[in-house]
Amino acid sequence: xxxxxxxxxxxxxxxxxxxxxxxxxxxxxxxxxxxxxxxxxxxxxxxxxxxxxxxxxxxxxxxxxxxxxxxxxxxxxxxxxxxxxxxxxxxxxxxxxxxxxxxxxxxxxx
Amino acid sequence: xxxxxxxxxxxxxxxxxxxxxxxxxxxxxxxxxxxxxxxxxxxxxxxxxxxxxxxxxxxxxxxxxxxxxxxxxxxxxxxxxxxxxxxxxxxxxxxxxxxxxxxxxxxxxxxxxxxxxxx
Numbered sequence: 001x002x003x004x005x006x007x008x009x010x011x012x013x014x015x016x017x018x019x020x021x022x023x024x025x026x027x028x029x030x031x032x033x034x035x036x037x038x039x040x041x042x043x044x045x046x047x048x049x050x051x052x053x054x055x056x057x058x059x060x061x062x063x064x065x066x067x068x069x070x071x072x073x074x075x076x077x078x079x080x081x082x083x084x085x086x087x088x089x090x091x092x093x094x095x096x097x098x099x100x101x102x103x104x105x106x107x108x109x110x
Numbered sequence: 111x112x113x114x115x116x117x118x119x120x121x122x123x124x125x126x127x128x129x130x131x132x133x134x135x136x137x138x139x140x141x142x143x144x145x146x147x148x149x150x151x152x153x154x155x156x157x158x159x160x161x162x163x164x165x166x167x168x169x170x171x172x173x174x175x176x177x178x179x180x181x182x183x184x185x186x187x188x189x190x191x192x193x194x195x196x197x198x199x200x201x202x203x204x205x206x207x208x209x210x211x212x213x214x215x216x217x218x219x220x221x222x223x224x225x226x227x228x229x
């Protein structure tokens with residue numbers, strides 16, 4: 001199972017919106033609605049941000065939203081804040097209790 | 111407060127073994143599926159293994175199948191990862207994660223423990 005493809009980096013200014021992609025195949029991203037996203041800041045534990053493509057766990061600001069089209073999922077952060085600077089990872093359930101992550105996207109807030 | 115605290119990481123020679131532990135608190139451990147995820151230096155996250163709430167079912171990534179074993183002691187609220195025949199490519203931070211029933215994802219993460227495989 002190959003890792004999902006994410007851009008290495010994206011950037012935006014405070015207040016702007018950024019979108020990052022996560023491309024897989026019909027066997028993972030395109031084959032179910034179990035895509036999740038994680039925020040990982042240096043020295044901290046990764047944080048669960050989005051699940052089932054579009055749902056937010058309790059406590060995650062509604063500035064974070066997810067979507068999917070075909071084999072590509074996306075995470076959009078609106079009203080960008082300095083505290084959003086982090087690495088973001090997508091993940092897809094593959095089936096048979098197996099999972100695949102993306103390589104991660106580094107978000108820089110300018 | 112839900113907490114996961116990993117321990118047991120360290121430096122080990124290629125071919126060696128190591129056992130990681132994850133002490134859980136703040137939730138009913140015996141009712142939760144648990145998983146291990148790792149991150150090699152400069153790389154992305156990689157799912158490693160899953161164990162059912164009872165411990166009866168286990169699953170592994172192809173990269174570790176046959177070398178790693180996952181287990182749990184529900185009486186001690188502790189998750190384990192036994193790693194044998196370690197290779198340089200197993201060098202990574204290993205995270206213990208908790209699943210939320212009915213939710214497809216990795217809900218809560220520990221801080222991780224570093225494993226370095228090197229001679």
